[in-house]
Amino acid sequence: MTCYAIQPKDAPSPALLRMTALAELDRDSIAALETAIANATPTRARAEVVVEGREIAAPRLIAAGWAARVRLMNDGRRQFLSFLLPGDMIGMCHQPRPIAVSTVVALTDLLVATPPPSARGSELAHAYAISHALEEAYLLAQITRLGRLHAQERIADLLLELHERLTLNGMAVDGGFDAPLTQEMLGDALGLTSVHINRTLQLARRDGDLVWRDGRVTLTDPVALAHKVGRAPVRVSELQP
């Protein structure tokens, strides 16, 4: 079993890697981020980091582990709004006394940090802004996924997105990444039942698009797959690759 919350001690933290990839951070900002990440508090899998309708105490930075923004309906239906990966942030908003519009639940054991405050106009603020813009872009991608893609396309598109994001923070190597996702979670993210996810995944495997074994996803040919389902990488800034 893979432990998602713990990284080798000498490797740079994926969370830090992501933030440094988003903007040209100065040494002080990097140090502040490192400190914040080092002081991150652990959270158990299945715990709720943020609860919908409650006031948001402070912004959060996922230092390690996977989480998901989720919405629950009265009759038990569940919709994952997005996945939160190391380096992603929660609750970065500019209004006083905000209340959470979605619940955030830990999919694995987590390390959750408090992002250091940023000076207006600083590179750190810039990184936060880019991060926020990316988050919105991925929400839009989720909408088109659910609205206009078939089951096969939805799965491929989501895995490509995860691959893209995990590449940014250094957690994906040569088309493969660890994904602590059950087929039921995948169904909740993609608006499908786990049964249908199962059958569709088998198709994808038979087509040679991917291998999913022991919690590790390997995309055979991400570029070809992206072309197959008509997906373009997400970009939010002229300055950002």
Add this chain to the structure above:
Amino acid sequence: MTCYAIQPKDAPSPALLRMTALAELDRDSIAALETAIANATPTRARAEVVVEGREIAAPRLIAAGWAARVRLMNDGRRQFLSFLLPGDMIGMCHQPRPIAVSTVVALTDLLVATPPPSARGSELAHAYAISHALEEAYLLAQITRLGRLHAQERIADLLLELHERLTLNGMAVDGGFDAPLTQEMLGDALGLTSVHINRTLQLARRDGDLVWRDGRVTLTDPVALAHKVGRAPVRVSELQP
């Protein structure tokens, strides 16, 4: 036929009404908004206000008319991401040289204004922040709509949202509002075909949930309908009703 871009001259602009509803604006801010709205530039229906992938020149405020954020796929499939109503804003972000992550197309003739700049910490900045937070909340609502609601629920939920938003800017009176939407647009917003929208709308009419005639939607009993489809009004702040 209703003309959406033109308001009676003595009535307060819905766009202004919305902004003043979001925060306690001072006289100067209101005056600045009024000036901006008065100087809004007209845009023809079907024109693209923002184009996906292009750099965003400046933020925009919808002063009058309806628009939609839309994503187009290579094979012609189309997904509406959200509707933009008078008082809604586009491209409010905090990063230099942002590029648009979605196209914005005018559904009716529009009046598009440039929102006045806001001082940090001002009530106007507060209003902008709330507006932005609401926008995100409605994106999340769209995700659950597409992912977990049936056709009937999707239609009801979307119309309730429009009713809620049009109430905020004064464009809805006693459960009714003008909606310049074809059944095809509705399908593109809800991830359904126009044929299925048609049949499902007929069911809703037979159930007595709504009347849709001559471009005007009247919800028979919004509260009961909201309860029927399990919908709660969107809230983003403890301070905001």
Add this chain to the structure above:
DNA sequence: CGCTGTGTTGAGGAAGATCAAGCGCCGTGG
């Protein structure tokens, strides 16, 4: 007067849901 866009209806088909059962794995407790 024909054209185009929108709404409507019908018939048939495909994608995905539902219900149900079985299997392998693993942690737990007797």
Add this chain to the structure above:
DNA sequence: CCACGGCGCTTGATCTTCCTCAACACAGCG
């Protein structure tokens, strides 16, 4: 050590929802 239970994955059978294709009515408009 083994039995048990829970969880996740897999499979089959059947049903529902929604899509596709097609045709037609109707209104506005050049």
